[in-house]
Amino acid sequence: MTAAKTMEEARRLAREQQDCSALLGLVPYAAYMGMRMELNEPGAPILRLPFKPSLIGNSALPAIHGGVVASFMESAALMHLLLMLDEQRVPKSIDFSIDYLRSAHAEDSWASCAVERLGRRVAQVQIRCWQSDPAKPVALARAHFLLAADAPA
Amino acid sequence: MSNENFYNTLLRGYAISVPHVGELGIELTRLDGEAAEARLPCRPEFLGDVENQLIHTGVVTTLIDSICGIALLAHIGKPTRIATLDLRVDYLRPSRPGKDLWCRAECYRLTEQIAFLRASVWQNDPAAPVASCLAAFMRTGRPGESSQRSGLQ
Secondary structure: OOHHHHHHHHHHHHHHHOOOHHHHHOOHHHHHHOOEEEOOOOOOOEEEEOOOHHHEEEOOOOEEOHHHHHHHHHHHHHHHHHHHOOOOOOOEEEEEEEEEOOOOEOOOEEEEEEEEEEOOOEEEEEEEEEOOOOOOOOEEEEEEEEOOOOOOO | OOHHHHHHHHHHHHHHHOHHHHHHOOEEEEEOOOOEEEEEOOOHHHEEEOOOOEEOHHHHHHHHHHHHHHHHHHHHOOOOOEEEEEEEEEEOOOOOOOOOEEEEEEEEEEOOOEEEEEEEEEOOOOOOOOEEEEEEEEEOOOHHHHOOOOOOO
C-alpha cells in the first residue's frame, strides 16, 4: 500500500468507525507519548494525553515537563490536520510558539485545535491545552504547517 | 557552594530530578555560566513522519526547553525555581534519524525576575541548525528569593 493510500485508509477508519489508532500510528512520537484521540462530538477532535510518571519534568511539584506539553500540543495540531484535511502526507512544521499559563499537574491533559487560516500551502493552527478545568488553560500555542500543495497523484 | 560544584550538582542530578529528560535520553555535554550543551541520540519512536523519515519537531522542542532550563540555572549559579513563560521555535531544516541531535542554549539577558534565552539545535553542523529558538523564563521563587543577585550577571 502506498503511503498516501495508508493515510487515506487511516482517515477513513477514524471518520467512519471512530477508530483513530491507525491515524495516531502515522506519527510514532504521538503514540510514544501515549496520546489518544477522542471523537465524541461531530467535527473537531479532542486530543488527550493520559498522565504517566515518565512525563514529569519537575519531581518536586510534581509537574509535567513543559516540553511534553509543547510536543503534545504540536502533535494535537498535526492530528487535527490529518483528520480534518485530505492531505496526502504528514504536514511539515514551519514554526511553533507556546505561552505557558499554569504548570501542568500530574494528571491527564486535553487539547483542542482550530485552523484559523487554511491556504493552499500553509495552515495556521491555534491550540489550547487544559487539564481538569477547561476554563483554565495550561498553555496556548500556535503553529504554522506546510501542506503538500499540488502533491503528485 | 562554588560555581563548579553547583554545575557538577546540576549535571549529576539532572536526569534524576527531571524524569522526562532521563526517559528521552538527553545527555548534558557542557554546563557552565555561559552555556549548556547536550546530545540526544535519536530513536525510532521519535519519528513524526514515517514516510519521509523525519524526527518529530516536538522532540526538538522538548530538548530545547530542557536545555534552556538548565542553562538558566547554571547562569544564575545557585538553586532557583524557574518556569518557562514562552518559547518560539523555528524549524529551519528537517531532522533525520540515525544522527544525534545537539542543542546549545544560553541566557543572554537576566533580570531580577525574567530571563531571556536563545537556543539552537543541529545534527551535522552547528552552522546549519535544524531549529532555532527564543524563550523567556521567570523566576518563580518567593519574593525574597527573586531579589537576591546571583553574582553571575
